[in-house]
Amino acid sequence: MNRYQRPVISLIARMTGDRALAEDLAQETFVKAFRSLAAFDTTRRLSSWLFRIAHNTAIDAMRRAPLPRVAQLAALDGEGPMPDGDLDQMSVPPAPDPVERRELGSALERALAQLRPDQRAAIVLRYENGLSFDEIGTVLGVPEVTARSHVHRARKELAQLLTASGWASPR
Numbered sequence: 001m002n003r004y005q006r007p008v009i010s011l012i013a014r015m016t017g018d019r020a021l022a023e024d025l026a027q028e029t030f031v032k033a034f035r036s037l038a039a040f041d042t043t044r045r046l047s048s049w050l051f052r053i054a055h056n057t058a059i060d061a062m063r064r065a066p067l068p069r070v071a072q073l074a075a076l077d078g079e080g081p082m083p084d085g086d087l088d089q090m091s092v093p094p095a096p097d098p099v100e101r102r103e104l105g106s107a108l109e110r111a112l113a114q115l116r117p118d119q120r121a122a123i124v125l126r127y128e129n130g131l132s133f134d135e136i137g138t139v140l141g142v143p144e145v146t147a148r149s150h151v152h153r154a155r156k157e158l159a160q161l162l163t164a165s166g167w168a169s170p171r
Helices: 005-016 019-035 046-064 084-089 098-114 117-128 133-140 144-164
Strands: none
Touching: 005 019, 005 046, 005 117, 019 046, 046 117, 046 133, 098 117, 098 144, 117 133, 117 144, 133 144
16 A cells, blocks of 8 residues: 555546545545455556556546546645656656746646546556556556557647647647
């Protein structure tokens, strides 16, 4: 639990837009995982299994009570914008100074909040948690090719949203 608590909360917070709810749902995720531990396939990665439970728990909660989108998801993590490495992988150039970097991070977080939940989850799993497309597919319950598609479409949508909000289009 100590190892995966933060990534699970982060995934759920980005999906729901509510840090407090994410903490509650993370607790529910770990309880579900504990109760289903006998069903865990030890040939698979534990992280993929936990993220799948977390994803499904968040989706169930969002279906029960639609949540408002949060414009500033960076504040939910308490960590600010995503690290430069993640931004570089998404073809967004790093900001030259701390103020501009924070503004870019905020713009990116607002753009993330506008994505469909499956695309948002795919992007977070890929660039924040470093999962492979196969693992993302496992977490989301879709084939690997669909996971690739979610990430591709999310990147394209993020680029459009960032350009529309005044950030230069990459390349």
